[in-house]
Amino acid sequence: MNQYDLIVVGSGPAGRRGAIQAAKLGKKVLVIEQGKRVGGVSVHTGTIPSKTLRETALNLTGWRERGFYGRSYRVKQEISAEDLRRRLIITLNHEVEVLEHQFARNRVQHIRGRASFVGPTTLEISKDDESMLVSGTSILLAVGTKPFRPDYMPFDGRTVVDSDELLDIRELPRSLVVIGAGVIGIEYATIFSALDIQVTVIDPKTTMLDFIDREIVEDFTYQLRDRAMKLNLGQKAEKVERLDNGKVLLTLDNGRKITTEMVLFAAGRMGATDALNLPAAGLEADARGRLKVNPETFQTTVPNIYAAGDVVGFPSLASTSMEQGRVAARVAVGAIAKEPQKYFPYGIYAVPEISTCGLSEEEVKERGIPYECGIARFRETSRGHIMGLDSGLLKMIFSLRTRRLLGVHIIGEGATELVHIGQAVLNLKGTVEYFVENTFNYPTLAEAYKIAGLDAWNRMGEIKAE
Structure with missing residues (x-):
């Protein structure tokens, strides 16, 4: 039986980041993936496909140019499912190639097959009519989720x-x-x-x-x-x-x-844990197939078994899953793992985009914090005029007592990119003065931070001299 320092089940964001982190620490790592190719749900049916579909739809419809040319404007008059799929296949192939190269470069072994527990340190890998046993000092479960499919819904894969x-x-x-x-x-x-x-x-x-x-x-x-x-x-x-x-x-x-x-x-979605034979390892999933973990170490109730990513529940983001996998792998192999930053961005890739980081106005009210808001609309920026934007806004919330930024919330073009400026200021405990006193590239949508900062500062007033 082959022995490994860390066995990772699943090659999505949490699995691949955890596996590569352990390998960089000089550990012997095996990744088990039941799909035809590495990448997990994120690459094949989740994050990457949905965002690729979004970008393709916006490009082929000419959505971003309609502010100039009207709602009837289209780049391609007749758009088919094949048009959408063509770009999707190219993108997914690139993602898989990059991931396979990362595994090879870091000497991470990976094998295709379905994993199930035989004991807390032993897994059986089944593929076609063959099976093999592998043993790991530590095991990281990063199996992700699958769509919730209730019996009353007449799924047919077509309508x-x-x-x-x-x-x-x-x-x-x-x-x-x-x-x-x-x-x-x-x-x-x-x-x-x-x-x-x-x-x-x-x-x-x-x-x-x-x-x-x-x-x-x-x-x-x-x-x-x-x-x-x-x-x-x-x-x-x-x-x-x-x-x-x-x-x-x-x-x-x-x-x-x-x-x-x-x-x-x-x-809703379900944790993809039903085939793992969790009882053999002393584990039990909840009604939605999710695993309970220590939120700081991602250790399950079985000391040598860890879980990360969507299978542990909220926030179920590819970005946070990657960090969870990295932290879990470090702890699993005995390395020091620093506590993650308090604030992380949440992105919703709808049309229009939404991204948020920190406290919402409702949460600030619930905590009884005296506050002020600053708002900038994208149509107030020169870059917004150039892009033909008639919608989109950036909202920041500041504490009246400390003047620190408490939350940033954005809707509109580029929201998921713009939010990182606010995230950095939040984690570095910056104040409204940062946005008022700093210079932003002109013309950019990032200039909205300056406008929103001035909007809040005008209501808050200057810091009174001692």
Whole structure:
């Protein structure tokens, strides 16, 4: 039986970052991946495909130029599913090649197969009709998640699909109903809306994206409704039926009926732990297949077994998963692992983008912190004029007592890039004066930080001399 210092199950963001970190520390590492190619959910059905689909849709539709040329402007008049898939395949191949090269360069061994526990330190790897046993001093579970597929939903991979199956559709529908107003549902809903497809979103909750600052969500909601997206919040799809004419009929709990060409069910995901035989290792997953870990070390209830990434739950971001995997690997091989920075950015790759870091205005109120806000709209910047932007805003929240930045919230073009300036200032405990006294490139959207900083400073006033 082959012996390793660290065995990593899964090659997504957490798995690959953890494996490479351990290898750089001189450890013998094995990665087990059940997919046809390395990369995990992030590369093949999650983060990279959805963001590639978004970028392709915006480019082919000419979405970014419509501020100048009108809503009817399109770069390509007839856009097909094949148009979207062509760029997706190229991107995924590049991602896999980079990852395979990283493994080779760092001497990380990887094997294709399905892993299951035989004991706390031993795994069986099954592939086709063959199997083998491997042993690891430590084991890192980075298996990610899979779409939640309830029995009452008549999935067929064509007219009723989950978020994985959506990437393989052969024709773009004329109408789409998205069940679930979470991050995944909203991202796909807005991408298909940008393709000029009639989109309806259904969710039993009366609100959406509750972890995002309410002012940002209100602006986002206005933009979606302004382009004729239907948001049926506070309503539940009680029955979903495939019709003989190829369409789908949804009956809502208020009696309303909706007919559509396609339904995307995106109401949650499950930890992909069902095939791991967790009891053999002394582990147990929750009802959603997730594993409980120490949030500082990512150690499970079994001392030599660690878990990182989406399988441990919120925030379920590729970015945070990478850092979790790195920290877990360091702890697993006995290296020092520093506590991660307090504030990390959250990005929602909808159309328009949303990104946030730090406290929302609602959280600041709940904590009883006296505060002031500064807001800049992208149309106030010269770069915004050049780009033809008529929407988008940046909001910053400052403490009146310490003048420190408490949170930054952005909606609009480039939000997921711009947020990192705010993230740096947050973690370095910067104040409103940073934005007022520093120079930003002109013309850039980053200049919005200066505008928002001045907006808040004008209300807060100067620091009084002692």
